[in-house]
Amino acid sequence: MDIKEYVADSNIFYMGIPFQSDSSFKYYITPEILSEINHIQKKIDGLNLLLSLKKVIIIEPSLANIKYISNKIKSLGQFGLSNPDCSIIALGFQLNLPIISTDYTVINTAKSLSLHTIVPGKSNFEVKQNKKYCSICKKYFAFKYLYCNYCGNKLIFKSVNK
Ligand SMILES: [Zn+2]
Numbered sequence: 001m002d003i004k005e006y007v008a009d010s011n012i013f014y015m016g017i018p019f020q021s022d023s024s025f026k027y028y029i030t031p032e033i034l035s036e037i038n039h040i041q042k043k044i045d046g047l048n049l050l051l052s053l054k055k056v057i058i059i060e061p062s063l064a065n066i067k068y069i070s071n072k073i074k075s076l077g078q079f080g081l082s083n084p085d086c087s088i089i090a091l092g093f094q095l096n097l098p099i100i101s102t103d104y105t106v107i108n109t110a111k112s113l114s115l116h117t118i119v120p121g122k123s124n125f126e127v128k129q130n131k132k133y134c135s136i137c138k139k140y141f142a143f144k145y146l147y148c149n150y151c152g153n154k155l156i157f158k159s160v161n162k
Pocket of ligand 1: 136
């Protein structure tokens with residue numbers, strides 16, 4: 001069995017991705033990400049189960065790697081990253097695994113450091129998402145739109161694979 005391994009940001013857990021993926025997926029997180037998940041969402045059902053099944057594994061990046069990455073991030077002039085953000089970039093670097101996140105600051109910073117990244121929905125990750133749809137033009141629009149940009153028709157909700 002091909003194991004697919006990723007370093008996962010907390011937003012991936014809010015989207016429920018680790019809970020939907022089969023046993024060939026493994027997610028690595030840092031202690032900072034774990035406390036972020038626990039802090040924002042008091043209890044995510046099933047997280048303890050994933051931890052005990054070793055589908056989710058907690059690893060603290062080495063101090064040397066954290067220092068190395070935070071210096072790199074500083075030299076990029078990137079100051080918009082939190083400690084948990086920096087910790088997963090350092091872990092992605094340490095384990096040489098792709099970082100999966102929906103946070104573009106994390107993704108772009110990791111890319112600038114030549115690390116592999118995955119944004120759900122842009123790869124083989126199928127994530128259900130509510131979008132707006134024009135039944136005349138058969139086109140999809142972002143959630144915020146009320147009317148079709150092309151024909152002015154009122155848009156309807158539609159759940160799609162992003
Ligand atoms: Zn239209």
